[in-house]
Amino acid sequence: MTRALILLLAVSVGAGVLFVRGCSGAVPELVSARMRGTVVEAVVRNRGGGEGAIQVDFRLRPRAGGAPLLHSEKATLRPHETVRIEARVDGARGDEQVDVELDYPPR
Numbered sequence: 080m081t082r083a084l085i086l087l088l089a090v091s092v093g094a095g096v097l098f099v100r101g102c103s104g105a106v107p108e109l110v111s112a113r114m115r116g117t118v119v120e121a122v123v124r125n126r127g128g129g130e131g132a133i134q135v136d137f138r139l140r141p142r143a144g145g146a147p148l149l150h151s152e153k154a155t156l157r158p159h160e161t162v163r164i165e166a167r168v169d170g171a172r173g174d175e176q177v178d179v180e181l182d183y184p185p186r
Contacts, residue, residue: 103127103129104127104129104130104131104183104184105125105127105129105130105131105132105133105156105183106125106126106127106129106183107123107124107125107126107133107156107181107183108123108124108125108126108181109121109122109123109179109181110122110123110124110161112137112177112178112179113177114139114171114173114174114175114177115173116173117167117168117169117171117172117173118165118166118167118168119137119139119150119165119166119168119171119177120163120164120165121135121137121163121164121177121179122161122162122163122164123135123154123156123161123162123164123181124159124160124161125156125157125158125159125160125161126159127158127159128158128159129158130155130156130157130158130160131155131156131183131184132153132154132155132156132183132184132185133153133154133155133156133181133182133183133184133185134151134152134153134181134182134183134185134186135151135152135153135154135164135179135180135181136149136150136151136179136180136181136182137149137150137151137152137166137168137177137178137179138177138178138179138180139168139171139175139176139177139178140175140176140178141172141174141175142174142175142176148168148170148171148175150166150168152164152166153185
């Protein structure tokens with residue numbers, strides 16, 4: 080009897096872990112980022128089976144030095160979807176180094 084209860088508890092915990100993991104929302108992964116003139120572009124893939132809103136923070140660093148330009152965008156990812164997120168950044172020249180940070184859930 081005790082063995083059956085322990086086995087039932089173990090199966091229940093395992094099923095709960097798998098359920099939460101599968102329904103936990105988006106798992107964003109940066110595929111690429113680049114500048115096209117004054118437009119910054121990021122390609123983001125959802126590695127997870129859930130969906131959700133993400134925040135994409137762009138930091139553009141001028142190659143000649145100086146203060147970086149910051150810009151944020153929000154997007155929604157569906158399960159296993161790959162999306163392209165583009166934004167026009169005022170003050171960008173087009174030769175900046177692009178750093179991207181992804182946040183799920185968005186701040």
